[in-house]
Amino acid sequence: MPEDIIRQSEDFPGWYQSVVQKAELADYSGVKGCMVIRPYGYAIWENIQRDMDRRIKETGHENVYFPLLIPERYLHKEAEHVEGFAPECAVVTHGGGQKLEEPLIIRPTSETIINVTLAKWIQSYRDLPMLINQWANIVRWEMRPRLFLRTTEFLWQEGHTAHETKGEAEEETLKMLEVYRSFAEEMMAMPTVTGIKSEGEKFAGAVATYCFEPLMRDGRACQTGTSHFLGQNFAKAFGVQFQSREGALEYAWQTSWGVSSRLVGALIMTHGDDHGLILPPKLAPFQVVIVPIGKTAAQQETVAAEVGKIREELGADVRLKVDDRDQYTPGWKFNDWELRGVPLRMEVGPRDVEKKQVVLVRRDTGEKEFVSRDGLKRAVVDRLDDVQKALLARALEFREDNTHELEDYGKMKQLFEQTPGFVRAFWCGDAACEEKVKADTKATIRVIPFDQPASLGRCIACDKPGQFQVLFAKAY
Amino acid sequence: MPEDIIRQSEDFPGWYQSVVQKAELADYSGVKGCMVIRPYGYAIWENIQRDMDRRIKETGHENVYFPLLIPERYLHKEAEHVEGFAPECAVVTHGGGQKLEEPLIIRPTSETIINVTLAKWIQSYRDLPMLINQWANIVRWEMRPRLFLRTTEFLWQEGHTAHETKGEAEEETLKMLEVYRSFAEEMMAMPTVTGIKSEGEKFAGAVATYCFEPLMRDGRACQTGTSHFLGQNFAKAFGVQFQSREGALEYAWQTSWGVSSRLVGALIMTHGDDHGLILPPKLAPFQVVIVPIGKTAAQQETVAAEVGKIREELGADVRLKVDDRDQYTPGWKFNDWELRGVPLRMEVGPRDVEKKQVVLVRRDTGEKEFVSRDGLKRAVVDRLDDVQKALLARALEFREDNTHELEDYGKMKQLFEQTPGFVRAFWCGDAACEEKVKADTKATIRVIPFDQPASLGRCIACDKPGQFQVLFAKAY
Numbered sequence: 001m002p003e004d005i006i007r008q009s010e011d012f013p014g015w016y017q018s019v020v021q022k023a024e025l026a027d028y029s030g031v032k033g034c035m036v037i038r039p040y041g042y043a044i045w046e047n048i049q050r051d052m053d054r055r056i057k058e059t060g061h062e063n064v065y066f067p068l069l070i071p072e073r074y075l076h077k078e079a080e081h082v083e084g085f086a087p088e089c090a091v092v093t094h095g096g097g098q099k100l101e102e103p104l105i106i107r108p109t110s111e112t113i114i115n116v117t118l119a120k121w122i123q124s125y126r127d128l129p130m131l132i133n134q135w136a137n138i139v140r141w142e143m144r145p146r147l148f149l150r151t152t153e154f155l156w157q158e159g160h161t162a163h164e165t166k167g168e169a170e171e172e173t174l175k176m177l178e179v180y181r182s183f184a185e186e187m188m189a190m191p192t193v194t195g196i197k198s199e200g201e202k203f204a205g206a207v208a209t210y211c212f213e214p215l216m217r218d219g220r221a222c223q224t225g226t227s228h229f230l231g232q233n234f235a236k237a238f239g240v241q242f243q244s245r246e247g248a249l250e251y252a253w254q255t256s257w258g259v260s261s262r263l264v265g266a267l268i269m270t271h272g273d274d275h276g277l278i279l280p281p282k283l284a285p286f287q288v289v290i291v292p293i294g295k296t297a298a299q300q301e302t303v304a305a306e307v308g309k310i311r312e313e314l315g316a317d318v319r320l321k322v323d324d325r326d327q328y329t330p331g332w333k334f335n336d337w338e339l340r341g342v343p344l345r346m347e348v349g350p351r352d353v354e355k356k357q358v359v360l361v362r363r364d365t366g367e368k369e370f371v372s373r374d375g376l377k378r379a380v381v382d383r384l385d386d387v388q389k390a391l392l393a394r395a396l397e398f399r400e401d402n403t404h405e406l407e408d409y410g411k412m413k414q415l416f417e418q419t420p421g422f423v424r425a426f427w428c429g430d431a432a433c434e435e436k437v438k439a440d441t442k443a444t445i446r447v448i449p450f451d452q453p454a455s456l457g458r459c460i461a462c463d464k465p466g467q468f469q470v471l472f473a474k475a476y
Numbered sequence: 477m478p479e480d481i482i483r484q485s486e487d488f489p490g491w492y493q494s495v496v497q498k499a500e501l502a503d504y505s506g507v508k509g510c511m512v513i514r515p516y517g518y519a520i521w522e523n524i525q526r527d528m529d530r531r532i533k534e535t536g537h538e539n540v541y542f543p544l545l546i547p548e549r550y551l552h553k554e555a556e557h558v559e560g561f562a563p564e565c566a567v568v569t570h571g572g573g574q575k576l577e578e579p580l581i582i583r584p585t586s587e588t589i590i591n592v593t594l595a596k597w598i599q600s601y602r603d604l605p606m607l608i609n610q611w612a613n614i615v616r617w618e619m620r621p622r623l624f625l626r627t628t629e630f631l632w633q634e635g636h637t638a639h640e641t642k643g644e645a646e647e648e649t650l651k652m653l654e655v656y657r658s659f660a661e662e663m664m665a666m667p668t669v670t671g672i673k674s675e676g677e678k679f680a681g682a683v684a685t686y687c688f689e690p691l692m693r694d695g696r697a698c699q700t701g702t703s704h705f706l707g708q709n710f711a712k713a714f715g716v717q718f719q720s721r722e723g724a725l726e727y728a729w730q731t732s733w734g735v736s737s738r739l740v741g742a743l744i745m746t747h748g749d750d751h752g753l754i755l756p757p758k759l760a761p762f763q764v765v766i767v768p769i770g771k772t773a774a775q776q777e778t779v780a781a782e783v784g785k786i787r788e789e790l791g792a793d794v795r796l797k798v799d800d801r802d803q804y805t806p807g808w809k810f811n812d813w814e815l816r817g818v819p820l821r822m823e824v825g826p827r828d829v830e831k832k833q834v835v836l837v838r839r840d841t842g843e844k845e846f847v848s849r850d851g852l853k854r855a856v857v858d859r860l861d862d863v864q865k866a867l868l869a870r871a872l873e874f875r876e877d878n879t880h881e882l883e884d885y886g887k888m889k890q891l892f893e894q895t896p897g898f899v900r901a902f903w904c905g906d907a908a909c910e911e912k913v914k915a916d917t918k919a920t921i922r923v924i925p926f927d928q929p930a931s932l933g934r935c936i937a938c939d940k941p942g943q944f945q946v947l948f949a950k951a952y
Contacts, residue, residue, distance in 0.1 A: 027593065027596075029542065029543050029589065029592070029593060030547060030550070030589070030592045030593075031543045031545050031546065031547060031580065031589070034543035034544075034545060035543070036540065036541070036542050036543070036593055037540060037541040038540060039538035039539065039540055039608065042538075042539050042540050042541055043538070043539070045541075046539065062515035062518075062519070063515065063518050063519070063522065064512065064513060064514060064515055064518050065512070065513040065518055065521075065631065066505065066512050067505050067507045067510035067511070067512070067629055068510075068544075068582075068613055068615065068629050069507050069510060069566070069615075069628075069629065070507065071506060071507060074506070086573075087572065087573050088572060089570075089571070089572075090545070090568045090570070090571045090572075090580075091568060091569065091570040091571070092566045092567060092568050092569075092582070093567065093568075093569045093570065094566070094567040094569065094579075095565070095566045095567070095617045095628075096563065096564060096565075096566075096617030096618075096619065097562075097563050097617075103570075104507065104566075106544075106568070106582075113505065113506065113507070116505070116506045117503065117505060117506075117512055120503075126803070132515065136613075137544055137612075137613065139544065139545075141571045141572030141573075142572075143572065152545075152571075153543055153544050153545065155541065327602070
């Protein structure tokens with residue numbers, strides 16, 4: 001199978017496309033712009049969901065579910081919001097065999113419909129903070145779909161909170177950004193740069209948008225999630241007011257934050273190579289694949305018995321897959337599971353049974369070792385941990401190698417024509433300069449990092465004094 | 477709070493409505509026919525989901541995700557299916573600011589869109605059985621919405637499978653029915669009668685529909701889930717063919733099956749009483765609520781320390797809630813948690829701390845007991861188990877008390893005018909008799925039970941020889 005994959009180094013978008021389809025993560029559907037998430041891809045999403053849901057609950061949030069359909073007029077209550085989202089909406093005009101009096105849009109995000117209800121639920125400071133989250137599907141019309149990265153429908157979680165004070169809402173915004181950042185690092189082995197978006201890149205209706213930006217292996221950034229400080233914009237638009245501790249009627253301070261099935265796309269593009277996917281053990285549907293080897297019926301029987309024992313010993317601690325398909329050769333299976341990115345392959349043959357050992361092969365390095373059957377579980381768990389760490393280290397190194405501090409506009413233009421990456425440069429804060437860079441290079445300001453140098457240089461575009469150091473990149 | 481609940485015995489629909497809203501399970505939204513599921517209600521749904529998902533996976537199924545939007549023409553490929561569902565559809569006519577060339581419907585169920593893809597995925601008998609499931613939201617236009625029971629949008633899981641032979645597909649249909657039945661009994665403490673639907677009540681497009689019907693406390697049935705044997709109907713409509721072991725090209729044999737957020741409604745109506753909800757421990761968001769009692773600051777401190785210890789001891793095994801809100805009295809809290817149906821209440825006061833004991837109160841019986849702090853965990857776990865069993869026994873008894881074997885049509889009419897329930901009666905199999913009963917009594921054939929008597933009497937409607945004993949009931 002791997003011979004069918006396009007080489008990553010030669011054609012990155014082609015590689016991505018072929019890997020997603022051949023590893024059976026997802027498929028195009030008969031519906032324009034929409035995808036089918038296949039079992040192997042959905043299992044990755046379930047692993048993401050399970051851990052993210054735990055983190056969201058541990059930070060005090062409760063899950064809820066709000067309607068898919070939103071009356072069009074709700075969208076119009078917040079001026080920036082409607083401007084940002086109306087062009088992407090799918091509109092329901094008929095229901096139950098009749099033309100509707102008012103069109104309904106399919107949620108492109110749920111701030112509006114949630115705030116209509118929060119205005120009812122929130123009366124007093126005692127009802128605050130209100131910390132809710134939902135796992136839902138979202139529709140934003142997409143003309144140039146790409147599996148996991150840009151589809152008309154996608155899956156996500158969206159958190160929505162309301163607070164007594166500005167300070168608490170700002171703290172919440174940053175807390176959830178940190179939840180995302182640490183999830184990306186610990187679970188996805190994906191290092192990110194955190195900070196704030198420029199005015200031009202922020203969420204329609206937010207006061208400020210924070211983000212965590214990873215670098216893909218083709219040198220592009222991929223926006224994987226955002227955390228918004230909404231101020232009182234939506235509270236004022238929807239009348240979300242509460243009696244304060246002092247007895248005054250005040251508008252709530254709000255946040256919203258989300259990550260989506262796009263994370264699966266970022267995961268693929270952070271780690272994959274010419275042979276296919278490389279999945280970090282913590283999110284891999286199967287952490288270990290066992291390939292039994294044996295020619296004669298007697299050998300196969302011996303090996304199957306041994307594999308059964310291993311499954312019993314490891315099954316509770318490790319997500320195992322035994323590939324006992326009889327229509328494929330071991331070699332074919334090795335390639336197949338490499339393509340699917342399983343972190344560890346275990347080969348068990350009759351000689352191994354005899355010698356009380358197994359063969360372990362790491363997907364990330366290709367390293368092969370003989371491991372004694374005694375203490376096999378410990379070895380497997382340790383090796384999975386090694387792979388998880390090595391993937392993060394490798395991704396971090398890749399990012400450092402592909403981050404350039406530039407002061408010269410010509411050099412930046414040249415860079416973005418060749419092998420792109422992150423460019424750290426100074427910016428005067430003027431939207432005109434941001435636009436100029438975009439027009440000249442197709443790169444945008446991905447993030448104004450929290451981590452700023454002690455002294456600031458001059459704006460890379462206009463040479464006026466810089467206000468921030470920013471990260472420019474081409475992006476998905 | 478409970479003083480505000482309508483009494484179940486006086487006005488069942490009013491009771492249901494008030495309990496769902498006052499226990500904060502769900503709320504109406506600004507969107508006609510759609511509901512908001514609140515944290516407490518969603519936590520019940522998550523508990524249902526978690527266990528059902530495990531059962532679905534243990535029987536070999538994998539989760540996937542198919543698009544929300546379905547081209548209208550797909551629906552038209554299966555004649556009965558479109559007739560059944562087209563009138564309930566929500567139709568998207570505009571997307572991305574433009575009128576669509578072809579309208580898209582929001583999925584009312586996914587047989588059509590899934591089969592378009594299965595036709596691509598399934599080529600050979602080696603690809604079978606194909607056993608997939610998805611958790612998704614569904615839209616079926618609803619003119620008379622009722623929280624959890626009938627809403628335009630609802631949440632569900634839908635399993636879709638394809639098999640080599642008719643026998644395997646039939647076996648799968650019954651296997652999943654049994655998964656549902658045992659879930660209802662073991663988790664929801666809800667006894668059901670299993671069997672097959674009459675032709676008039678089966679799923680649009682199925683060869684046969686199987687169901688498990690529970691009886692609600694007002695004597696009505698509530699269809700909570702179905703398992704369909706689809707034969708080759710959809711396979712033929714969508715061209716789902718495979719190369720058989722013998723080398724012939726054959727149509728796949730299929731099933732589909734689903735349960736929805738309606739289960740939450742059935743749970744409420746199976747166990748609740750005049751004081752509010754009664755939740756079975758296995759699905760309760762909080763299995764135990766601890767109410768600390770103490771007047772002076774010193775007492776409160778002593779009690780809080782003790783409650784902290786108890787939380788530590790029990791927290792890993794029991795879903796605990798400590799109600800330390802300071803604006804409410806213990807009595808108010810008792811009523812509040814009764815309304816919310818928490819299976820066990822634990823009261824801890826300064827005297828209890830002194831005597832090394834706590835007070836446990838069962839929600840189902842109101843029984844109160846002093847339990848020694850030594851072995852408290854064991855006692856709590858045992859008591860929760862007792863409550864779970866008692867709820868099933870009580871529901872079973874209620875059903876037996878409200879199931880009537882009748883042979884006289886006049887008596888049946890009279891019964892359905894007064895206190896309804898399940899009526900077991902014989903039926904000749906003629907749709908005209910089924911219609912007549914419905915017109916005269918509003919009761920329908922809920923299920924033709926698997927469990928049939930040795931000899932059959934005469935049809936209750938026409939007096940011709942009966943073909944089956946059936947279960948008539950009014951239904952949600």
